[in-house]
Amino acid sequence: MVNLVEIRDLKVEATTDSGRKVEIIKGVSLDVAEGEIVALIGESGSGKTTIALTLMGYARPGCRISGGSVSVAGNDLVTLTEKQRAKVRGTEVTYVPQSAAAAFNPAATIMDQVIEITRIHGLMPVVEARARAVELFRALSLPEPETIGSRYPHQVSGGQLQRLSAAMALIGDPKLVIFDEPTTALDVTTQIEVLRAFKSVMKKGGIAGVYVSHDLAVVAQIADHIVVLKAGEVQEAGTTEEILSNAKHPYTRELLSAFEPKPREAADAAESAPAPLLKIENLVAGYGASKSDGLPLVRAVEDVSLKVEKGRNLGIIGESGCGKSTLARAIAGILPAAVGKIVFDGKELGRSARERTRDQLREMQIVFQYADTALNPAKSVEDILDRPLVFYHGMNARARSLRIDELLDMVRLPRNLRHRRPGELSGGQKQRVNFARALAADPKLILCDEITSALDTVVAAAVIELLKELQRELGLSYIFISHDLSVVEAICDEIVVMYGGRKVEDITPARINAPHHPYSQLLFSSVPKLDPAWLDGLEQDPELVRAYCRR
Amino acid sequence: MTMTHSETKSARISGTRLGYRFNIVGMVGLSIILFWALVAIFAPLIIPYPVGEIVDLDYFGPMSRDFWLGSDYLGRDMLSRILMGARYTVGISLAAVTIACFSGVVLGMIAAVAGGWLDTILSRLLDALNSIPSKLFGLVVVAAVGSSIPVLILTLSVVYIPGAYRFARALAVNINAMDFITVARIRGESTLYLIRSEILPNIIGPVLADLGIRFVFIVLLLSGLSFLGLGVQPPYADWGALVRENIGALPFGAPAVIFPSFAIASLTISVNLLIDNLPQKIRDRSE
């Protein structure tokens, strides 16, 4: 027995709502050697999680392993009975979920859940299990390892829960650990710490792992082998080195190229900007009842000022909770600012959308992150695009129909898509419709709130390209809000870094690689690079990390 | 949004709107409902004997060739009385459920979209109304203002407005939190537009299913009230009143007391079966 895991010609079948059977894994084979970490890379729907779960003999409800074999340490999980599989789960193969916050039972303490595996399988006495758990907490560099176990899941942070779920997976001395996108939901600065903890524990114990992810740069740091998946089939497999430097399959190359920085040709536009298109002065916005001084109870944006020149783009970057989305909502008038001035195209705007004229509303459009919720599922694409044309421009039916064709052309969607509903479109197509609706208003400024974050890498890159082209054609300005530095760099002329509701730095393209503010430095240096040596070589000032990370 | 092209309309109808397939249990439910609906409409044409006429010499007569479902406590034909009873049970309930759901859904959507104090006050008031047990409410009101068909319809609908309101409000609040509502709001759209064009199309499926369930509740409450003598008054009789009239037959187990109950059960069970077997798509379009 050379390999710990041997998957041969695995097939998984899913039953759709209408009762049809669809093969979602179409004959996949792969191996994992002892002590080796293999990454499964692919986009949403590529079947990477489904394959990983078969290593525990499990298929989600509605799915069924319909063929092939999955052998782990000599047992073929496909042919085992459910009882025998339960014996393997938790002892030989364990699982680290994507969202630890959802995978912890809210009604039990962390310690009870971490040592539950030892209870289920009768591995060791409770006292010993607790001691071992504390040891693991320490190894995963969790704070207060002695007492953190007595808390409830909602009392610790997301990054901590993610590491605690690794402790839960490691307690039973497994031979194989499955990581299911364990850092996807985390901020970049938090991700580093979690990745480091995972890597050191796995290497020390010589444990084999299967790491499921969509992010090549993250995988490059931790995996020995990479398997590239698409639509339930293996596209390419090889060592991390081979895949990164010498990818053969066009799909892998496409994935890699989405990573290459495409710096923006400095949009000089140069008109020495007579007056900025948008000027924000000392904006304060937040939630909750207003206090006696007229300020909201929870202030999410504190005293932010910024400027957007005509035809140029501003990026706003920061981690979750930094106030960037609140800022966008305040600018759009969704959440009226408590204090501050918003001057748009030379005129001061009302703080609430209700106080703005229809034309002012028309000229500033906002595009949201999730096209799924931003498009009314009960309406056709045509109806969605039709409304702003009636509402703002009062066009007649014929003119509208022509304009809808134009708009679809602009966002590079086939015209016959107009009769479909959002549910019948792919993620990228939905985001294009979402964008076309903003264009229908003929705006001067479009606020883009994380519009590529929910998309797969390749699709996101294409959307960014589209935005650039449209800017050239229509002379738009964008405010681009994102947590993803590479996206912002690709399209923006100027970047604002936010932390804790405040603007910490204004970065012009010339200085993009040399931010001044310590937080900007920390943030920029935390973005994973494709280089496998990046994580090990990365050095961050521990003072800084302590000051700015809520790990 | 009335300017939809005719070609898209036809595409929609053939494509998604009516493309649902019912399973067999759902079909059975649907056919029984249709059967009672037809009976309610054409009852005067198909009854074998006039409802008020004493035609059997015996009272509580058994099932026979002349009287398929036996006769009642006066010797009237049960089959005719049940067929006519369908008019009252189905008609009153349908009217009440329409009023209840229409008002409840409209109020619920307004509360969800408007939010703030309007939402709070409406919700509190209707919650309070909801905390009076429905039979009790019916009992008090019908006793207070006397029982006539309009009073019955109104009482029944008032009893079920809070439920319809709550249901629609919960759905609408979920939809209201969606970004497409925010987009429409900052486009400058009116509340009326938001309710009619953005929210309603997304909750109509579950709302119709809820209407069915509420219809069952109303049929049951109406029958219960009639059974207590507070519903449809003699000489007319709905199915609940038929059970009351003939309760004296219970010790003999005569058909006169059994078949009206069967009629109610066949209607309500069918509605429940139909709704439970609706395609998932209709039941939770909004989720």
Add this chain to the structure above:
Amino acid sequence: MNNRVLSLVLSRLLIAVITLVIVSFAVFFATTLLPGDTASILLGQAATPEAVEGLRKAMHLDEPAIFRFLRWIVGLLQGDLGISYANEMPVADLIGGRFVNTLQLAGVTALFSVPIALTLGITSAMLRGSPYDRIVTVLTIGVISVPEFMIATSAVLIFAVYLKWLPALSFANEVTSLTDLLRIYAMPVITLSFVISAQMIRMTRAAVIETLNTPYVEMALLKGASRPRMVFRHALPNALGPIVNAVALSLSYLLGGVIIVETIFNYPGIAKLMVDAVSTRDLPLIQSCAMVFCLGYLLLITTADIIAILSNPRLR
């Protein structure tokens, strides 16, 4: 954290009190809509106008409704429920004994049906999709879909008419032995149990299925947990709030069911008293009975809400 729980519980109690005030307002004014002048009804057709006027004064019927409402509320708070119009006995005395009877009926029913319903609900959720689950589901739909009086009449037909095990009517004042007790309670309890169990089974099943579909239950499965462990350790503690709510709602359904059941079986409870009061237009009696029912309902719902708050681990 505990402050949050306390303030949530207090606000829930406050809401209950406000609701009670609104309800009492509604009950009072609904009953004053009763047609006919109570004084002249009471005195009969032969009464002189002076006598009617005198009685109206004595009963404060000449005052504006709002004063009568306040007078009534203050009386209620002091335990004075007023005097029955029909037989001039204090309402409190009339209700007292009847109330105990109804409570006994409800208590026995709850004792009987809650454990059975919870067991059926939880097991059918665990065995979702199995023939057992399907049978339970079809039966509960069947019971929910028929009027209470049909269940009652069916019970009479089966147990009293065909099997002749039990008497068709109840008289709680003739109890002399345990078998009497059984025979008297059996029929109403069977009927009521059917009615409320069906609701409870459905809601419990839905609540358990919902928690069984959560990621943390899947996680337990991936730790190698057995099915009972997944259900009892992970799903049930989190379904507690919804289940308690289901129980409370179903028990509140007892209040409605009891009206029909007491009437059918001639059981001398408060619901029967109220139905009789409606036919004699006995205002104070109707108001007091209605208030008792609403109070019971509010008590149940509020208790359920508070248990749900207390059992929410996120508030611990």
